[in-house]
Amino acid sequence: MAIESLKRIMKSAAVSFWRNGWLSTATVLVMVLTLFVIGGLVLSSVLFNTILASVEEKIDVSVYFLPNTPEELIINLKSEFQKIPNVREVAYVSQAEALERFRERHKDNPVVIESLQELEDNPLEASLNISAIDTLKFQDIVTAIEARQEPTVDKINFRENQLAIERLSKITTASKTTGAVLAIVLAFVAVLVTFNTVRLAIYTARDEINVMRLVGATAWYIRGPFLVEGIIDGALAAVVTTAIYFPIIWFLAPKLQLFLDGVNMFDYFVSHFFEFFAILLGTSVVLSVLSSILAIRRYLKV
Amino acid sequence: MIFFENVSKIYSPTSTALKGVTLRIQPKEFVSIVGPSGSGKTTLLKLLTVEERPTEGRIFFDQSEVTMLRPKELPYLRRRIGKVFQDYRLLPTKTAYENVAFALEAAGHLTKEIEHDVPQVLELVGLTEKIHHFPHELSGGELQRVAIARALVNRPEVFLADEPTGNLDPVNTREIIRLLLKINELGATVILATHDKEIIDSLDRRVVALEKGEIIRDEERGKYII
Numbered sequence: 001m002a003i004e005s006l007k008r009i010m011k012s013a014a015v016s017f018w019r020n021g022w023l024s025t026a027t028v029l030v031m032v033l034t035l036f037v038i039g040g041l042v043l044s045s046v047l048f049n050t051i052l053a054s055v056e057e058k059i060d061v062s063v064y065f066l067p068n069t070p071e072e073l074i075i076n077l078k079s080e081f082q083k084i085p086n087v088r089e090v091a092y093v094s095q096a097e098a099l100e101r102f103r104e105r106h107k108d109n110p111v112v113i114e115s116l117q118e119l120e121d122n123p124l125e126a127s128l129n130i131s132a133i134d135t136l137k138f139q140d141i142v143t144a145i146e147a148r149q150e151p152t153v154d155k156i157n158f159r160e161n162q163l164a165i166e167r168l169s170k171i172t173t174a175s176k177t178t179g180a181v182l183a184i185v186l187a188f189v190a191v192l193v194t195f196n197t198v199r200l201a202i203y204t205a206r207d208e209i210n211v212m213r214l215v216g217a218t219a220w221y222i223r224g225p226f227l228v229e230g231i232i233d234g235a236l237a238a239v240v241t242t243a244i245y246f247p248i249i250w251f252l253a254p255k256l257q258l259f260l261d262g263v264n265m266f267d268y269f270v271s272h273f274f275e276f277f278a279i280l281l282g283t284s285v286v287l288s289v290l291s292s293i294l295a296i297r298r299y300l301k302v
Numbered sequence: 303m304i305f306f307e308n309v310s311k312i313y314s315p316t317s318t319a320l321k322g323v324t325l326r327i328q329p330k331e332f333v334s335i336v337g338p339s340g341s342g343k344t345t346l347l348k349l350l351t352v353e354e355r356p357t358e359g360r361i362f363f364d365q366s367e368v369t370m371l372r373p374k375e376l377p378y379l380r381r382r383i384g385k386v387f388q389d390y391r392l393l394p395t396k397t398a399y400e401n402v403a404f405a406l407e408a409a410g411h412l413t414k415e416i417e418h419d420v421p422q423v424l425e426l427v428g429l430t431e432k433i434h435h436f437p438h439e440l441s442g443g444e445l446q447r448v449a450i451a452r453a454l455v456n457r458p459e460v461f462l463a464d465e466p467t468g469n470l471d472p473v474n475t476r477e478i479i480r481l482l483l484k485i486n487e488l489g490a491t492v493i494l495a496t497h498d499k500e501i502i503d504s505l506d507r508r509v510v511a512l513e514k515g516e517i518i519r520d521e522e523r524g525k526y527i528i
Contacts, residue, residue, distance in 0.1 A: 008407050019395045211391050214351070215452065216381035217408035219373075301373075 005221065013228035023201055024233065030197040031237035031288060034190035035280045039245055041183045042279060046268070048179055050260050052172050059135045059165055061158045063145060064125040067095070069152040077150065078128055084144045086137050091129045098124040125154055135169040191287060198291035202226060209299045219300050223293070230292040234284035242277050245269070303329055304350065304460065304491070309359030311345050319345035321515040327493065332486045334502055335495040336526055337512035343495035346512070347462045351383055352376050381409050384453030384461045388468035390445040392437045398424065398448045399433045405452050423451045427481060443474030450481055460491045467498060475501065502526040
């Protein structure tokens with residue numbers, strides 16, 4: 001009996017989807033729009049976070065050591081610094097490495113290279129580059145290092161860069177908040193549009209629902225086909241949306257690569273394809289089924 | 303047996319559909335409810351299928367008090383009562399066959415039974431040839447016959463007809479009334495709401511006359527007098 005009913009509900013949903021062709025198409029298209037916005041939010045948040053992370057990575061503070069400070073001492077301090085709260089990473093740059101980097105940076109400037117060659121000693125200092133988990137709290141890290149009053153520390157470049165670091169940190173934080181708010185607003189609008197479309201679709205079927213009640217159909221038997229139709233709509237919309245994103249990302253990926261430290265968006269999309277599709281499918285099916293249940297409720301009373 | 307006990311239905315302070323109606327209908331009876339538009343005929347029928355609930359009073363169908371039924375129990379009540387309307391109320395996206403089959407499907411009958419019963423009942427109303435037509439391909443008389451077949455297919459104990467001939471010409475009207483009499487002969491209680499004088503006069507059955515929500519006359523072999 002239950003299986004028979006289930007079969008009937010499925011069949012009735014498929015038939016009604018087909019016979020109400022235009023309404024089904026309109027509903028699916030609106031859901032495609034919704035999913036397009038939601039997919040866009042998912043992808044742009046990945047994009048955004050990658051860019052922000054790469055900016056944050058570049059914010060660091062260097063602690064310079066007097067020339068001839070023994071390497072073991074610096075290595076020792078490195079592990080000490082690592083224990084300071086909020087420190088993400090400490091990287092050691094030896095004197096030789098610093099010189100190498102300096103040369104590399106100024107290789108197009110013969111005057112600098114020549115004057116460097118005239119010097120007998122390496123004039124550059126070894127350093128520890130410290131990056132923070134929360135770049136807004138660099139101040140605390142620097143204070144902790146300063147409090148140790150290490151005799152071998154020459155200077156910390158935080159003070160001169162303080163303003164720039166703090167400003168950049170504030171910008172990244174503000175961007176994250178703005179992004180989140182924007183995402184919520186857009187998602188809300190998209191959900192509302194879908195909900196209203198489904199409601200309209202069910203509104204057109206209100207006489208039908210009335211007749212079903214009249215011939216003695218139970219509430220679940222009436223609801224069933226609408227829910228199954230909701231699932232069909234949702235699944236179709238997810239497939240269509242994913243298909244639309246393919247060429248768009250393929251086209252945009254090379255242009256975005258510059259901002260993304262060489263990460264190719266299309267490769268990312270392909271490797272996360274199933275996650276992406278699952279998010280869209282889940283969103284659309286849950287959305288349309290929930291909308292159907294809510295919309296049909298008022299017609300099922302008595 | 304159907305029993306309305308002092309039933310009132312007040313939609314709003316300015317709109318009272320029924321006032322203190324008490325009415326007893328025996329099994330296998332053929333009763334016509336007559337009265338002008340707005341006299342409460344439709345409301346009376348709606349109360350029996352619990353599409354509306356009375357403001358006052360109680361309604362019994364067999365042993366059960368329908369006014370006390372919970373929403374979950376209503377589908378089972380409605381399967382025992384067949385109902386047709388002036389505007390047919392067929393599902394526009396289903397064929398004649400599917401419309402009739404739907405009532406059986408909803409009641410959970412087996413596919414085998416449905417395939418057996420539906421053509422039979424469509425034959426009874428004389429629609430064998432248009433079994434796979436959609437409602438928009440059928441005439442008014444044919445639509446009403448599909449509706450009757452749908453109401454009939456669950457073998458209801460009571461058959462309610464709310465102005466079933468309101469949109470039909472005299473030939474089709476006679477045909478529908480002939481079907482209602484046949485349904486009654488086959489053992490169902492028939493309650494016919496109408497304001498068609500000719501029908502009532504030709505039937506020569508019990509007539510209950512309503513006016514402004516009150517029963518003004520109840521005659522065993524009645525004529526249409528208002």
